[in-house]
Amino acid sequence: MKRTTKFLMGLGALAVTGLVLVSADHIDAPSSMGTTADIADFYAFEPSENSDNTVFIVDVQSNVLPELAYGNFDEDVLLEINIDLDDDLIEDKVIQAIPRNGRMYFFGPAEPSQTGLNGSILIDAPLGDVEISSATAIVETTSDGVSLFAGPRQDPFFFDFFQFNAVINPDVASAPGGFLAPDTAADTFDGANTLSVAVEIPNNLLGTPTATNALGLTVYNTWVTSNRKQ
Structure with a gap:
């Protein structure tokens, strides 16, 4: 799969309450800009102070307008949240999301089969799935306490x-x-929308980070990629 990347470095379980750091430019590389693989926003944050969970949100396709039909998640595009635990900027675990027949299927967090520019679906590490929302937001929570969402949201x-x-x-x-x-x-x-994928996951499923940010907080290095089937 061909990969495009958007980085959000240095967020983790000890982030300041209510602080959301965003990597958003709405313009990606020419090969993905304006396509179904275009990454608009990536967020990673604690849902509350001293929470044991981390929330990841990936927005794609930033040109979805309400007066037009909603865009659709592309079944040839795999979204991958990459998590670096040892501060070497190489993914140690990934969470993947890919749509099939009106549902978003999630895999991981697990060690990727390969790092860098290529990726493959971790079919041996299913995390859960959720119906892709339309008019009403649908959230599924797994037995491991992982909450999943996929669907249109207003562009933030x-x-x-x-x-x-x-x-x-x-x-x-x-x-x-x-x-x-x-x-x-x-x-x-x-009034414009993006297509959003959201995962709230217990930190004990992600592993223990060792990186430290500028505030002296122990954090995950994390970034998101879109991978198109070749």
């Missing part, structure tokens, strides 16, 4: 796209006041 990315273009315009007169204040800025992505 707030960005005044047109004012941004005015600011970076070489003609300084195009935006003499610079960026607009929050109460006057326009959210260009308001």
Whole structure:
């Protein structure tokens, strides 16, 4: 499978309460930008202070608009959450998600069969599955305490796209006041949707991290990849 990657480094079980660090640019490599393998956002965070769980959320296909039919998860695209436990920036465990016939199937967390640019489905490590939501959000919780979701969600990315273009315009007169204040800025992505995959998982299923971030907290290094069947 061909892989595209988005990184979110240094989040883990000791993250500050309520703090969500985001790696979001809505623009991927030319081979995946605007396709069903396009990664829009990746989040990893504690659901509450001193929680024993970690939540991973992957958003793809950021151009799903409400006045159009919802986009569909691509059955040829495998989403993979990569988890580095020993701070060498090589995945030690992965959580995978792939759709089939209206359901999202999850595998892992388990050691990948291969690291780097290629991936294969860990069919010997099923985690669970959930019906892909449409009008109503559906969450499945496994016997191991893992909660799973897949379906459309409103795009969380707030960005005044047109004012941004005015600011970076070489003609300084195009935006003499610079960026607009929050109460006057326009959210260009308001009403648009992404397709989201969410996993809340006990940390004891992930393993013990050894990396330390800038705050001195022990963390997981984690990133997400999309893998297209070749």
